[in-house]
Amino acid sequence: MSKKRREQHEEHMDESWLVPYADILTLLLALFIVLFASSTIDSQKFNAVKESLNAALNSGAGIMDSKSMSDQLIDKSQMSKDTIVELQQLKKQMDNYIQENHMNAEIETQITNNALTLTIRDRALFDSGSAVVKPQSRSLIEAMGDILQQYPKYEVLVSGHTDNQPINNREFESNWDLSSKRAINCMKILLENPALDPRRLVAVGYGEYRPIADNATAEGRAKNRRVEVTIKEKVME
Template structure:
């Protein structure tokens, strides 16, 4: 009788439970090397994003890879929260900056007009001087009889005090261009000194400007004298009263920022 082959009992399989922590260890080592590599890069923002991603994947968002915990901060927590939630203020546009400069200029010129108006009122000169502020300039108008003898351009001694007072007010606003202009009526003049109204008006503007510039605080390069003769009247030359208004000197403070929009004009003092 044949002998039956006897099978040896099977050996027990080795315990493989060690593979799980071993795989975890390899994963952690891989993550560690990736983090170390990221730390060697110069882009801190990418490192932060990578480290936060690994922290979330491996530790549920907390742990040794939490980048925010590795960075010291001098800010208190409430300040850091404020930084994170504070809205960013948009930069002003060129149009907004120009609008703000125009607003500031309007305030400056209104202030200067008020100072001149107070001087006119306090010195009883309302019939001889007036001011007007419009979209392009602040104009101080002086009747010629307050400044000059008839047909002459020599400033009266008593008018020098007025010129000096005006120069003191102008020196507080040194950044503006100033035009001093002379005007006459349409009655022709012809003498040995002034062959035309052009000559008379030009010389009057120049002589009054020289007195203003006796104040050394004023910058001469910002001043310009102009003679308009009879060609820019503000009243009807057909009457004596109209011709008297047309004979004048104007000191114009020119706006630096002008716009086609109409500003609210401040009418002449006393009107």
């Protein structure tokens, strides 16, 4: 081979090895991230890992791209953990009030999907077919307001629910009307607390259309007649 041809050959060396090398680096990064996520039982962090990993692999993001994925994962998981801790504290305060006032049979508290929901049987708040809160029940809603004012970053949804038995009296033409008015009246009592920002509260009536039990039985219908107060961290705009 002539000297000139050798020089041309050297100038066009095969660089295809760079592609599998880059893939190996990406896989190593994936391995480290998975090991980092599996070192804790925090499901929120694990889901965040999967999202970031998929984004990196699909977009071909390099190892040295801007902000590291591990920093983003720590930020997300820490925020979620704080939210859960605060909701657990709030639930404990509510549960203590419920127990002290012997209302365990009337109110249930549950944390799901990063929200605390209080389910209140309608008989604890209203007479049958009425949306007027019983005088002896106002203290319950007022106590809820006192607790909620300690958590200003949370929104409050008050929702009314009925069974599927038709209602048609001089005040309410339908279950929509009854459930909506019950939710609004409960919200109004909460708003008597001047420390609660009205922008945090929403009231809605669902009528008979979101049952939690079978309307075919009296027991099921009793469970469906309820007011739910859902407390959830508001979305930052």
